[in-house]
Amino acid sequence: MTTTVVAPLPRWAREAADAVDLPALADRVVEVDLAAAFETLRENDEFVDRLRASVVENLSALRQVLTGRLPLAEVRLTEPFALAALQARLRLPQTALQRSYRVGFRAMWQEWSDQLVARAEADDVPRGESLAALQALTELVLAYQHHAASQVADTFARTDDVLSRSRDHVRAGLVQHLLRDDSTPLPPSDLVLLDYPLDAAHLAVLLPATPEGCARQILDTLRDKCHVRDTLVHPIDLTSTVVWLAQPRQAGWTAARIVAITDCLRSLGLQASVSEPHVGVQGVRDGWRQVRDVQSVRAAWGSGVLSYADVSLEVLLMADPARARAFVRAELGELGAEDEIAARLRETVEASHRFGSHVTTAAHLHLHEHTVRNRLQKAAELLGRPLTERRTELQVALRLARLLIDA
Template identity: 60%
Template sequence: MTAQAEAPVLGAALPAWARATAACVDLVALGRVVVQRDLEAAFPDLARNADFVERLRASVDENLQALQGVLTARLALEDVRLTQPLVFATVQARLRVPQTALQRSYRVGFAAMWQEWADHLCARAELDDIPRREALEALCALTVVIQGYQDHVASQVAESFARADDALSRSRAHVRNGLVRQLLGPGAAPLSPSDLVTLAYPLAATHVAVLLPTVAEGAAERLVQGMRTAARAAQGLLHPVDLSSTVVWLANPSGWQRHSHDALVEHLRLLDVQASLSDSRPGPEGLRETWLQVQQVQEVRNAWGPEQSPRVLRHADVGLEILLMQDRDRARSFVVDELGPLAADTEQAQRLRETLQTSFQLGSHVATAEALHLHEHTVRNRLQKAEELLGRSLQGRRTELQVALRLIRLLDR
């Protein structure tokens, strides 16, 4: 049976002497106690906000009056119509107060209310020499009434909070997305002070952008806090790129250290999501530059293909590819000139290129053989064959050869 169906008999369950006692509680004094305890337990950061405290007090006062009406059987629970608690829930949503704080305030507040009414009931029972069993039954009935009232009201308040929070989130997200698009546009003008408040992100800080090409906005929202924690970032800014991809900026007012970058990369690897990361750049212009960087990284990822590109790819890892791919025709000519027959689109040429590039990276035949699951003699034979096709020593123009091997991975796509 629901609390609403039980409402007409809740207060009547108390004996007449208990209802009379409930009517004698000083609601003004009790209200001050409840407000103070709520502020200490749930809203310590807002204790000096006069408007917030006044809204809280109005909510508490209306709850106390309604609860006293139910306890004295003057008011059925189903007839309780509250205004201020619902207004206060909307205020909390607007101030982005977590719903957990709202719930904590109700637990603490109703505990204080129960204690006050229970103390009065026990004192009256002792004064009037009420039989112990009757006094205990009255105390139990009091508890049931207060708990029923709390459940009835808290559910309404939670629903009001959720509706307001959802509406505010939707409208705020829409406005913030517009501001981000404005910031990323060419010749973007500085945001106004009110727009900066709406954006709620420190543009003057140093930024790192993380493009999540396969994560939609809703799923990305659940990842932002973990990314902030891993990188020890002060704030995060989320922006949907399209229906299936999202970019997240992380801000650090004091700049980014290498260990913060590494911690963020490791966190993303553990999440096993595709992520393209920028370098760190300061200020509003840095926001735009990091956005450009992650787009460039993503272009390299797309050119490599999902099988060839790592799940987490940093701008620093592919800066050379990005630079040289600005002119694809010249890049292709460079590759053909440097690789000669090794640039051919054949399985043999591809095997030789893979072996050559791995050898350059690892520096020894043994390590190369282990990495490619080959015999060491096979590695030696392939390197010798590559040298024959090039017509020169592998150590000659080694830097150009390494660059060409990196570029052909993109040009082949």
């Protein structure tokens, strides 16, 4: 890159430039940058620290250029480039970067030109010499701005291009790392790229028939209808996706919020497995484990939205399938036969336990009350005991039968 050659300042002007209070000027430049370009990042300590480091390094280098101690072509910067890379990772538009440089260097020029004018008046410098020095100062500041900003813009563009092509791939790798039980904490730079609050309360939702692109559209709906702000999307394969929804740890996930999420998923006609809420990094892993457990027993329920609370008993008992099968055979006897008649009887008994009366059971199954009564009597005969005997064991066996027999 060609660097503009600018005439040096006269000695009195260099001394004036050297007298500028750089810490105070740095505070002023940081403030105007935040106000003009980064207002929403005032509370982001990492960003503000990077911004201040960039401003301080630019001020120090610019003073060396103005005082003649460092040729412009030899200026080497690091902090402004680190800030540009961070801006790209935060997905800030390049226009914000450009605006910050405009207002920041205008504040710098204003301070140094004020110092020069004050020194010229104090030393009674001739008007022509004063104007020539002011012009040279202005040209030096503009040349330095061009020298620094063009390189920073290039860093921003290259970082943004790399991130645009690899961000999703890298984020997928970070999520896979988080889901391992032996994973180490992510460094700050990776947390910025992940862009998801790991210390929050998380609700995992597995969408087994929804590819990543469609999942992102569904999240737009959830954000609008359920007031969810922070989300993390992770494709499992080409046709299924898991997402995590975050609420601040203090607020957490109330029962009403969870119902709103599941109702919204149902209204969209989706298949979805929903975890219980969990907190922190371990909560991300626990939610992932739960939605996979829900998915493992989904076949007995078919399509629709299932929460972990709906099937936690089946998940627990199916940890040992062989013993679960033995339990079902022992409890159900002939009622556990793998035929259509036994399946209808089991369905009727299970509904009777759930609703508590023949009338309500008949309405639910769209049957006549007498049909329900006859089925329950036949089920008791096959069972070899009254349906009120070992009631808890019978209910558990019927739920497991949906997994082990009907499937």
